[in-house]
Structure formats: C-alpha cells, structure tokens
Amino acid sequence: MLFLDHIWIIPLLPAFGGAGMLFFGRKLQKATVNVVCVGMVGLAFIMACGSVLQYTAWAETHSHQPYQTILYTWLGGDTGHLIYPTHDGAQAPFQADAGLLLDPLSSIWLLFVTGVGMLIHIYSIGYMAHEGGYYRFFGYLNLFMFSMLTLILANNYVLLFVGWEGVGLCSYLLIGFYFHRKSASDAANKAFIVNRIGDSGFILGMFFIAWLCGSLRFVDVNAFAHLGTHSPETLKYITAATLLLFVGACGKSAQLPLYVWLPDAMEGPTPVSALIHAATMVTAGVYMVARSNALFVLAPTSMKTVAIVGALTAIFAASIGLVQNDIKRVLAYSTVSQLGYMFLALGVGAFAAGVFHVFTHAFFKALLFLGAGSVIHAMSGEQDMRNMGALEKRIPVTYWTMLIATLAISGIPPFAGFFSKDEILWQTWTSEGDAYRILWVIGYVTALMTAFYMFRLVYLTFYSKPRMSREVEHHIHESPKSMIVPLVILAVMSLFAGFLGWPRSLGGSDHFARFLDPVFARGEARTLIEEGKAGQLVAAEKEEEHTSPTEYLLMVLSVAAAGVGWYMAKRSYAHAHTGYSEPIKAASPATYKILLNKYYVDEGYDYLFTGRRKIDGVRLGAMGLGEASSWFDANVVDGAVNGAGWITRTTARLSSWWDKWIIDGIGVNGPAILARMLSYPARLFELGLVQWYALVMTVGLVGFVFYYVYH
Amino acid sequence: MNPPVGTPFFFYLLSATVLIGGVLVITRKNAVHSALALITALLAQAGLYLMLYAPFVAGVQIILYAGGIMVLFLFVIMLISIERSQKERQFNKQWLVGIAAAAALGGLFIAVYTKGKSLFPEGSLTYAEAGNTQGVADLLYSQHSGIYMFAFEIASLLLLVAIIGAVVMAKKRI
C-alpha cells in the first residue's frame, strides 16, 4: 500500500511547489519554475492514480469502508479545553484532525482535480510565457492545488473548511492576478466578499452539526445520520444545518443569489478560469453537499430547496448566456448554468448523476475555457465574439477540440455531456411528485438554450465571416505545443469520459454510479426502510426497475432539443457579417436588453447591499443602516465617551500636580539634593588619573601585607 | 641522567639579565628601547623556566611573549609617532610617592622572606623534563585529571572577547 499509506504526500507536493515559488521564485528561471510546479502536480497526479487504484483493491477487503488516516489533531482534542455540550446534553470535545479520508467520492475528485490540474499547468506554460509574474502565477496555482486537495481529502468539516478557504484565497489572488487593472482587483474583491457570505452559512452549519453530532468527522456524522431514530426536533435541526451548509455551497458554487462573482471572475488569466472557475473549485459546493448526503437525505425541505435553486440557476444563467458577446463570459454563464444542473441532480436525490456531471463537466468545460484561451491567444487578446469569425481553417486544432467540447456540453451522443445530462433529466422526471415535472421542464428548456448559445459561440468564432481588424487578422496563429497537447487530451476525455456512465437502458452497466454506491446507496437504503416517506427522494435505488419506454422517449427528446438549439444557432449565425443582428433582439428588444444587462442583478445589489448606488444621496439597504448607526455612534455614543474622558483628564491633572510638586519635590528630590551635598567632599579625592588609582591600590596592598605580617 | 652543569652560574647570569632588562624597561626614554629590553628580559626568563624544568612554559613564553605580544607592541610603537613624547617629562608628578610606595612594598617583601626563609629548604632538585608537555596537557585536557578544562574554555572565551574588543577599539569605522 505504498501510495495509500503515504496519501498525505499528495497535497504536500504542490504545497512545496507553491511555497518554493512564493519564497524563492523571484530568482528562478522560467524553466526551473516549470519543472518544479508542473512536476509537483504531475507527481501528485501519479500518486493520486496509485492511491485510487490501491484504494479500490483495499476496499474489496474492507467492505467498501472509506480509508481514513489521521496524522495528528490540530485543534482541540484530548487537552480538556474546548469542551462543549451537544444537543442531547452530553459533553463532547471540539476536535479537528489533520486527517485524510479516501472513498469513491473523494477518489473521483482527486483524479480529475490532479489530472485536469496537471493539463492546465502544462497549458499555462505556453499561455503565460510572455506575462510578468510568471513564478507568482505558478506559485498561486500550486497553492490552489494544495488547498483543493486538502479540501477533497479532508476527513472532517473543519479541515474541509481550511481547504475551502484556501481555494477561496487562491481564487482571490488569481482573479486579481493583473492587480494593476482596477476591474480585475474589483472582481477579486467581489469574489472574495460574496464567498464570505456563503462561508458564514457554512460555518454556522458546521456548528449546528457539531452541536448535533458531537463530532465533525464525516464518518461520525454519517454514523449519526444512519442512526435512524431521529425525533422530529432533531430532524428540524438537521434541516436547518443542511440549509446553512447549502448557503455555503451556493457561495462557492455560484448559485442564485450568490452567483454574481463568477462571471466577473473571468478577469483572471484564462487557465485560471478553466481550472478554478470551471473545472475544480466551483464544484467544491457540489462536493460538500454530496459529502453531506446522509444529512440532506434526512431533510426533504433542504433537498427541495437545493433542487429548486439548482433548476432556477440553470435556466437563469443560460438565458443570460444567450446574448453575451464576450467569449469567456458566455462560458462563465454556461458554467453557472451547468452547476445549476448539478445541484438539481443533488436536490432530486440523484447524487451519483450529479457527481457524474461534475466529472464530465470538468473535462469539457476546462477544454472550452482552454480553447477560448487559445482563441484569445490567436486573436491577440481580443475577447469579443463580434470581432471574430472564420477561424476554422486558421487554428484547426483549437477548432476541432472546441467543437468536440461543444457537442459534449450540448448533450449530443456519444459525447460525455449527453450521458450525464440525460441522467439528470431522467432522474428529475422519475422523482415522485408533480412539482418535479416542472423542474424537468426547466431543465429541458435549459438544455435547449445550452445548445443554442454554445453553437452560437462556435459559429460566431469559427464560421461566419471574418470581422476582425486587418492587423489582428495578420497575427492569427495556432498556439504552441504546450497549449495544444492539453487541448487534445481533454478532447479525448470529453469524448470518452461519458462511457464510464453508460446507462443500463442503453445496454451499459453504469460503472460510475456503481463505483459511488458505497457513498450514497447505503444511507439511502436505510433511510428508506426506517422512514418510508422519504421514498420519493430515493431514485438511485429504483432506477433498474424503471427502464421504461419513457426513458427512451426522454432521451430522444433531449437529443432533439440539442438538435433544435444547434439548428437555430446555425440559421442565425452561420453567415454572420459585421453588424449582424441578434435574433432575440429582433423578436423582443426589451427582453434582449434585460438579458444583456443580466437582469440588472448587479445594479440591484448595488442599491440593496453595497451602497455603491444611492437615491438622492441617501444610501439604501444594508449600507444605509450602517450609515445611520455610524451617525448614532459618532454623536451619541462617542459624546458620552468623551465626557467620561474629560472627567478623567481633569482628575489626572490634579493628581499630576500633586505628584510633581509634593511627591517628587519633597519626597524624592529632597534626599537626592542632600546626598549630593554630602558627597561633594568625597569627589575631591578622585583625580580621574589611572596612576593615582594604581598608587592608592599599591598603598592599600602595603597596608594589607603589613597587617598580615605584623598583626 | 647527569646533573645539569653550572646551574648557579646560569641562574645568576639570567637573573642579572632579567633585572637589568627590567630596569631598562622602566627607565628608557625611547619606547622601542624599552621594548627591546623587555624582550631580552623575557627571553632570559624563558631560560629561567628551562632551569625550573618547565620547558613548555618556556616555549610558550618565547612564542607568545617574545614572538607575539612584543611584535604587537613594536608595531603599535611604530604606528604612533613618539618624537614629541621623547622631549617631554618621562615621569609623572607622583613619581616620588610611587617609588616610596614601591620601596615600602619591597621592604615588606624582605621582611616576609626573612621570616619565612625556612619554608623552602631544599637545594637544587632535578626532575625529568621529559614528560612536561604531556603532564601539562594532562591537566588541561585529560578526561579524568583535566581539572583545568573549564578554565581553559573560559580563557578561550576571554581571548575571543579580547579579539572583538581590540577590533572595536582600534578600527576607525566598523
């Protein structure tokens, strides 16, 4: 068990790389930076593969337990401090280990985070070659890898939260990588602050769990959830805890209403967008909810909330994406939308399907972003799709790989996206309760929109007529090898990753869901037996029985939606000239304006929370309240404080006078003056000449010897 | 081993050299002459050490005093010009009192030695000088009988402090 026993090395590798870069990077050559950073992540990837392989072997003989290793306790523990009462009155120590946990769920994250991370590192070598702060960029990236791996491998909520905050920090640093640009630093601040709102929910949820279970380890929490005999009171608390956790997930994974930071995060370099804001970090929320599935299953209200928020986010972001012109922004909204899909899956209890979508999404979305980066690279930094066009022949590799990714995200078989998306829609449909049919409809429309805006992107970029300036056109070139190779690898993965989850209905065996069974199924089965009423949420168990004609029908329908979206995009944009017209604008200018301005959500937030916009010079909302309380503080509270201060000062002055003239004057200086006057005669004896002292010494010596000889 | 030859003769010869050297040290106007007289006295004293069967101390006396410290003295004397001081008074105002005090001390010494004459009765003793260095080393470093090991370390510390002190004192800018 070489790799499994030393699994703690995996996060430490990029940590070393990152620390090395941030401490000594300034002096290093670019080649050294490459070798160290990419090498560290590559090693981490190799170790991750080895660990997962060994884990599968290990799990066979350990009844599919999670593999857990605790290095040491870094907070609380047996010290006797930090003891608190839990909800049933028992005393429990607050404890957080530096412990690692590997189970199928974290295995999947581990593999694609290190794998995609490595590819994006390689890509960055080419993409960042001519940028300043090269070592800083790679240092941040490695630091991010460390945080993300900590998050994934954590065996308790507190350590997970450490990784959670770590990736937040790296996200902040990388969004603001071009910190001399105001928009970039604003975007970084926005991401950071919005995430903190979510984190506050997460922390509260964590405390709830600690209070409920007496422990924050996942195994203990799961054991608590599987206990089965929960009073209605406890179930309410669990609902509250899971809702709070979901707030955290909303922040990190950009769900309504906290999604606003993600589109702005595109200010960072493109590899960062691909790695952090598409493939890995934003799925942390999904991971956290999936990790807490045992608790969520116990709280139907939370599940419904998750599903509804997910579905709404999906369609909301997709509709915005229809009209955006910035190539990266389209992809950003697409990411938000796909994240919505994932939460929809989690909300309807199809955890495996959600995770599967995360997995496939990581590849094709990273590919899309990297492809977009390659396009931007070719276009000398131009990001506006209105100024592109007809790049198909000029950058063929980028074109082909992006086309594959587009087919994948649109859900066209047999590309990866088809399997995961179809699975989600199918699970939504089969959930009991009519309301879920509405969610299905929303998801279905979103799928159509997805196909439309993705093909819109492809047509505007690669087909149609060239709309760029002559100068830019002259410089178009295919990207260097280090950028192309990751694109190709990711394209291959986008093509084949879906086969892991080939559904039973099409004659497959759905390896992916099977692999995840130990994480999700057991809890659900027990809940089903003991609760009965939670049955409608448990779809995974029953899917084998439901291989019905409906499923094939839905499959055909979703493929049809993708086809329709493709066709509409082709008709509108296949021959777009300079000054082409948007079809939505033609149909309804008002809708177009609302969509283009993103439903005015940012402006609304400015009025309500940030106080950046005022009405008649008066701030509204949270900041207005702040200003009012500030006035109260300045005039009333501080006035009282100043009054107290004045009284103190007057007293002190009196006391000072007394000290100076009475105590110091008579008490202290008096004796000193006396001593000086008395010591004046003794001073006359001191000549300050060394030899005089020596003479006195000699005379003293004579005296002593005389005394000892003749006494 | 044959008894050393002419011990009293050499003793008186070397003693005379030492004393004359000492007198010259404190009477010469020119500091270089003083230093040369001191070197002579020191070398003669090294000879006395040899007569006392202390060859190691004699060797240290030669290499450290005559070869090291006195070179330092000469070096410093040459660095500071002393033409002016040669024309000035050589003795300070208290010289008479100083000599008187020293004479009193000398008188007391005489008194003490006349009183305690019988304390050191033996004549010329001969001891092996063969193991002298090894014996001194034994006292300084040996694991069991090295009772001066700590003192030795302290002495090395003292030297370190002296090095730093001398540099700090003498260097214009550090």
Next chain:
Amino acid sequence: MEAMLHITTLHYLVLGAALFLLGVIGVLTRRNVVIVLMSIELILNAVNLNLVAFSRYWQGIHGSTALHGQVFAIFIITDAAAEAAVGLGILIAFFRNKETVNVDEVNLLKW
C-alpha cells in the same frame, strides 16, 4: 657561599619580588602608556616566575605530575596576550583622539 651555590625556590621568589617591584615602579611613575603597559607585563612575568618556581617546589613533594603552577603560568600568559591586545587597541583609539600617549593627560573619568 653555600646558599649562593644551591639555587632554592627562595632565590626565584626574591628575583620575582624584585621584578614585581620594578614593574610597580614603572606603572606608578611613567607617563608613556606603552611603557606602563610593558611594566604590567613585567609584573605578570614576576608572578609567572613565582608560579613556576612553586610548581617545581610542589613537584619535589608530590611528584612530577604536580604541574599546577605551570598551568597557571600558561593561563596568565594567555591573559597577558588578551590584555596587551585590548590595551593597545585602547591606546590607538586614545592616540587617534588626543594625539598623545601620556597617561596623565587623560582624566575624563573624573567627570
């Protein structure tokens, strides 16, 4: 004459005392700092001479390993080296500031 021909420890002690007195006179009366420092060396040497003489005396009583006096002499030579280095360092600093080497022109310590 018999006493003159047998060199006893006392002979060395008398020589040491004489050397010591010479050193004391030098320290007490000379103005030149260099010579004062040299006189201090004389004093230290007088002490060393006594110590080595005592060492021989004790060797006569306790055998040839009673070398404590010689060890002390070596320590004193070490100290003399340190003293000379620091003393001459002070002397150079002093000369640089006051352009003189006369010790009775330094009495700043008085104030």
Next chain:
Amino acid sequence: MHAIVEYIRGYLASDQTPGAAGNWFWATVYILLVFVGLSIAVIAMNWLERKILAHMQVRLGPMRVGPHGLLQPIADALKLLLKEDIMPAEADAVVFWVAPFIVVLAAFTVFVVVPFGPTHAITDMNIGVLFMLGVSSLAVLGIVTAGWASNSHYPLIGALRSSAQMVSYEVAMGLAVVSVILMTSLHGLGLYGVGGAASADTGTLSMIGIVQAQLEQHEWFIFKFFPLGLIGFFIFAVAMVAETNRAPFDLPEAESELTAGFHTEYSGFRWSLFFLAEYSAMIAVSSIAVTLWLGGWLRPFPNAWAGPRWDFFFSLFPGITFLFLGGLCFFSAARMPKHPYFRIQTLGLTGFGATLALIGLVLFLPGVRERVGDIFWFSAKVAAFMYLYIWYRGTFPRYRFDQLMKVGWKVLLPTGFALLILTAVLGFVEPPVAAWLRGVL
C-alpha cells in the same frame, strides 16, 4: 687524561643526542659541525640559486670566477667583508647594530633541535617543535627593529609589512603543525593505519619523537589520514615561504616597490648577516617540514623494504651521489676548451671533482656508510625544498599585500582550523569505525 678520553669515547656507545646525554664535548663538536655545514650550504645555495635562476632564464650565470663560477660565492663573501659599513646619521645606533644579530641568532638557534638522525642532533628537547616555531618567529623582531632603526621610509614600510605578514602566517603555520602533533598521538589502527599498534596514546612535541612516530606508524604524516596530512603539509609549505620572506611572498624586500625593504640601509658585513639569516631560515623551516611530514631522516620504505640487504642497498646512495657529482666535474673538465688560458680552470675543476669522488669513496667505508645514511636522506629532502624555493622565485609573480593578507587569514587559517578539527574527529572516530567495518566485511 684517561678520564677525558673516556668522556669522549663514552658517548659513542650511547644512543642519545649529545645534549640529552649531557656530553659537552660532543655537543660542542655537533654545534661546530652544524655551523660549518650550514655555512657551506648557504654558500652552495648562493651559487646554485644564481646558476639555476640563470638557466631558467636561459642565461649562463656566473662563469668567470673559478670554473663555472664555483668560486663566485667566496669572492662575494670577501667583497662583503671588505666593504665599508655604512650607518645612516639619523639611525638609532644601538638598535641598528643589534638587529642583524637578532635575525642571525634566531635563524641559527633553531638548528639546536633539528634531528639529522636518531642521535644526530645537538639535543632533543621535549618541546622541540614549539621551540623551533618560537625561535624562528623571533626573526621578525630583528627585521622590525632593523626597519625601524634605519629611520627611513622604505625600511619602515618593509618592517611593518614584514611584521604583519609573519605574524599572520605564523598562525596558519602553527595550526598545520598542531595537526601533526595530534597525529603523533593517534596510533589507532584504523582504515588508514598500516603500521604496528603503538605502546601508548601520548603524542610528542619532540622532533626526534615525531620522526619515530612516523616510523612506528609506518607512514609519513603527509600520507596520514589522506588527504588531511597533505593539506596540512600544503598549508605549511605556503606559510613557510611567507615566513622566510621569499618569492612570491617577498613583499618586505620587494625591490620594485621598496628598493630593498627592511635592509635598504644596510651594507657590507651587516647586510651579509641578513643574507646568511635568510638562507639559514629557509633551511630551518624546510627541516621542520621534512621532519614533520616527510619522515625526517628515514630512508624510503623503511618498513616495507626492511632487512640487512635493503639496508646495504640504501646505504650505498650517499657515496654514489658524491661519485656522480665528481663524475660530473670530470666530464665538465674534459669539455673545457683546450686553450692554455683555461688550464687553471680545468685543473681546478678536476681537483674539485677528485675531492668529491674521494669523499664519495670514503662514504663507502663500512663504518662511515652506516653512520651517514640518516644525514644523507635528511639533507636530500631539505635540498629538494631548497630547489623548490628557487623554482618559486623563477616562476611566480609577487603577491599584492592585500592579497597576501587575504590568503593568510581567509584561506589558510580557516583551512587550518578545519584541518585540525577534522584530524581530531577522524582520529577519534576512525578506529572504532574501522573495527566495525572489518567486522562487517
């Protein structure tokens, strides 16, 4: 009368140095021998240095006075003795007069403890090495006073340079020597050990004792704890050149900068004393190096090639050497021009060669043969050093003063400290490790 003869003959049976045996007669004889030998060596060095330097620069060197200039040093000596002895008016007379004698005294006194053989030393002191270092360091006093007493600028600068230089390099020199003294106490049969186990674990400062330690430990100290011994030897070899103020460290008398340094104002007999002292000091420090690192009087491979046959073989070397030199003279004489003007030269050279050959034949006599082997090997090793000195002078450019100080304080001194520590550590650690290794193997 009989007693006196017995006194003289009695020593020959003993195996001690005359000093240790307390034999005044032989001590005086040895002193005279050393003095005469040293004077001859200095004269020979004078001639050799001029000839070798000349040949290195593709010149002939002195050729006129005597055959191949053989009588040149004698002529020079005569000239120096007869020259007027000048003393500058402003010089400090007494000190000016005393200074060269201090230098000469220091250079010659050193030879009291130099061991030309197990019994061929004037005396064997318990503190031999310390004595040599101490007394040779006294030379600096003479140089400093000479420079100061001249009351002139160049000599004073030369004197200051000399004192700084010699005090600096003495430290490095002492460290190298101490490492050897440490080695004498490390008898342990470790990885490096090839000799027999020793009786006691005490070291020695005695010159004879050091050579005997090398004999006992079956290796010259230059090879001991390889490469530590070699490094120590290197430090010493550099420091000793600096100590003797020879090229490339001849800054105190750098002629291009200071005319002649500390002896600029000296002339005639006094100048020749400085000359004598310089060469004696060179021989003295070379003797230290030979004794400490190169096995002193030991012939090559005294342990591996032991036995009467080998002894006989190696005892032939002194005679062969002299015969060879004599042969060289005959050869040169034969090649002299046949012109009558050269008759005296040819005759002189033949006579000289005959003398050398005669000495060589005498050295083959059994009684002599067995007694001079030690002296021969010692002198041969020292002679190699002497040649090195000349070679340095012929090849190396002079150092700048700050570079000189840098080498002394920043290179040799730290290396010396490291060497000392490593020697101690190795001596302490190596025997058990070696024993363990042997156990493993």
